[in-house]
Amino acid sequence: MNAFLGDCARGFQGALKALFADRAAVMSILVATVIYSFYYPAAYSYQVASRLPTVVVDLDRSPMSRDLLRKLGAVRAVDLIAPEPSLAAAQARMSEGKADGILIVDADFERDILRGDQGRVTFLAEGALLSRANTVLQGLADAVAGFSQDAVLVQAQFEGLPNAAPMRLVQRPLFNTREGYASAVVTAVAVLIVQQTLLLGMVLLIGTHQELRGRLALSAGALSGALAAFWSIGLLNLLYYSGFVYWFQDFPRGGNLPGLLVCAMFYIAAVVAFAAFVGSFFRVRERAMQVILLLSMPLYFLAGLSWPATSMPDWLNWLAKLVPTTAGINAMVKVNAMGARLHEVVPELATLAILALGYGAATLWRYRPPTPSNPSQNHDA
Structure with a gap:
C-alpha cells in the first residue's frame, strides 16, 4: 500500500x-x-438579436393596417425598412441580404376585421440563420398579438359589448429568465x-x-x-x-x-x-x-x-x-x-x-x- x-x-x-x-x-x-x-x-453578449431589418408589403393601405405597422415599429426585435409594393419585390430584397423578414398585410384586412372576421397577415423569414429567423417571427407575432387585442375591443364595441376585454396571456420563463x-x-x-x-x-x-x-x-x-x-x-x-x-x-x-x-x-x-x-x-x-x-x-x-x-x-x-x-x-x-x-x-x-x-x-x-x-x-x- x-x-x-x-x-x-x-x-x-x-x-x-x-x-x-x-x-x-x-x-x-x-x-x-x-x-x-x-x-x-x-x-x-447582447443575448437576443434585435432591430433586424424587416420589409412590409401592405396590400390593404387602410387606417388599421397603418396602426398595425405603428405597433410593429415599437417592437425591439424588428426594424422596419422601406416597404415594397409586392411580395416579389420583398423577396428580392431578402435574397440580397437586406432583410431578415417580411410581413404581408392582405387586401381587405380592415374590412374583414370590421365585419367580425379575422384579418389575415403573413410572416416570412430568412431560414439561413435560424436564430435571426426565430427572432423576426416572434417579434412580428408579438406586434400582431398586441394589435389583435385592440381589434377585439373594436369588434366587441361594434356588437354592443363595451366592457368586453380579451384574455391576456402572460409568459414567465422559469430558468432562462x-x-x-x-x-x-x-x-x-x-x-x-x-x-x-x-x-x-x-x-x-x-x-x-x-x-x-x-x-x-x-x-x-x-x-x-x-x-x-x-x-x-x-x-x-x-x-x-x-x-x-x-x-x-x-x-x-x-x-x-x-x-x-x-x-x-x-x-x-x-x-x-x-x-x-x-x-x-x-x-x-x-x-x-x-x-x-x-x-x-x-x-x-x-x-x-x-x-x-x-x-x-x-x-x-x-x-x-x-x-x-x-x-x-x-x-x-x-x-x-x-x-x-x-x-x-x-x-x-x-x-x-x-x-x-x-x-x-x-x-x-x-x-x-x-x-x-x-x-x-x-x-x-
Missing part, C-alpha cells in the same frame, strides 16, 4: 512537472480555458470547452511521452497519480466556469451547489479517463489537435441540447453516450441552471460513472508495463 501511495505521489508530481514544461499543453489546459471564458461569450441565446448556449458549451481543452492538453503530453520514450508503460500507482493531477486541474477549470464566469456574464447559476460539485467530480473523472485512453492512440502529438478540434462541434450537437436526441437515430444516441460531454452537459445544466436535485440526474451520473470506470480500466490495460517474461513487448498503437 505504501508503495502504491508513493507511486501515486510521484505520478502526481511528474504529471504537473510535464504539464508546466510543455508550453503547448499549458496553453491548451490553462490559458485557453481562461481566454475562452471571455472570448466565446462575447459573441452573444432573460430568454437569452447566450444563457442557453454558453452554459452548455462551457462544459464542452473544459473537456476539449483538457483532452487536447493531455493528448499532447501523452503524444510527447510516446515520441520520446517510444512506449506507454506506467505502474497502476503512477498512472493513478497522473490522472489525479489532471482531474484536479479539470475540476478547477469547470468550477471556474460554473462559478466566476457564469456570475460575471450573469448566466443562470447556483441552482444546486452540492449537486454541482458531485456532477463536476463525476464528469471530470470520466473526461480524464477518456482523454488518457484516447491519447494512447496518438503517437504524434500534432495529430491530436487536428482530430480533437474537428470533433468539437459534432460532440456538442450529440449532447441533445441544440438538436433533440429524439430526432437522432438510436445508434447515434448510443454512440453519443460513449462521450462524457453527452451526459455531462445535461447533468451540469440541470443542477446549475435549473436547480435539479441529485435524484433527477441519476441517469447522467450513472452514465458518467460507467464511462469513468470503463475508460479507466481500458487505460490501465493500455499503459500496463511489459511483463518480465517479455521485456521487449510494446503496447503502443
Whole structure:
C-alpha cells in the first residue's frame, strides 16, 4: 500500500512537472480555458438579436393596417425598412441580404376585421440563420398579438359589448429568465470547452511521452497519480466556469451547489479517463489537435441540447453516450441552471460513472508495463 501511495505521489508530481514544461499543453489546459471564458461569450453578449431589418408589403393601405405597422415599429426585435409594393419585390430584397423578414398585410384586412372576421397577415423569414429567423417571427407575432387585442375591443364595441376585454396571456420563463441565446448556449458549451481543452492538453503530453520514450508503460500507482493531477486541474477549470464566469456574464447559476460539485467530480473523472485512453492512440502529438478540434462541434450537437436526441437515430444516441460531454452537459445544466436535485440526474451520473470506470480500466490495460517474461513487448498503437 505504501508503495502504491508513493507511486501515486510521484505520478502526481511528474504529471504537473510535464504539464508546466510543455508550453503547448499549458496553453491548451490553462490559458485557453481562461481566454475562452471571455472570448466565446462575447459573441452573444447582447443575448437576443434585435432591430433586424424587416420589409412590409401592405396590400390593404387602410387606417388599421397603418396602426398595425405603428405597433410593429415599437417592437425591439424588428426594424422596419422601406416597404415594397409586392411580395416579389420583398423577396428580392431578402435574397440580397437586406432583410431578415417580411410581413404581408392582405387586401381587405380592415374590412374583414370590421365585419367580425379575422384579418389575415403573413410572416416570412430568412431560414439561413435560424436564430435571426426565430427572432423576426416572434417579434412580428408579438406586434400582431398586441394589435389583435385592440381589434377585439373594436369588434366587441361594434356588437354592443363595451366592457368586453380579451384574455391576456402572460409568459414567465422559469430558468432562462432573460430568454437569452447566450444563457442557453454558453452554459452548455462551457462544459464542452473544459473537456476539449483538457483532452487536447493531455493528448499532447501523452503524444510527447510516446515520441520520446517510444512506449506507454506506467505502474497502476503512477498512472493513478497522473490522472489525479489532471482531474484536479479539470475540476478547477469547470468550477471556474460554473462559478466566476457564469456570475460575471450573469448566466443562470447556483441552482444546486452540492449537486454541482458531485456532477463536476463525476464528469471530470470520466473526461480524464477518456482523454488518457484516447491519447494512447496518438503517437504524434500534432495529430491530436487536428482530430480533437474537428470533433468539437459534432460532440456538442450529440449532447441533445441544440438538436433533440429524439430526432437522432438510436445508434447515434448510443454512440453519443460513449462521450462524457453527452451526459455531462445535461447533468451540469440541470443542477446549475435549473436547480435539479441529485435524484433527477441519476441517469447522467450513472452514465458518467460507467464511462469513468470503463475508460479507466481500458487505460490501465493500455499503459500496463511489459511483463518480465517479455521485456521487449510494446503496447503502443
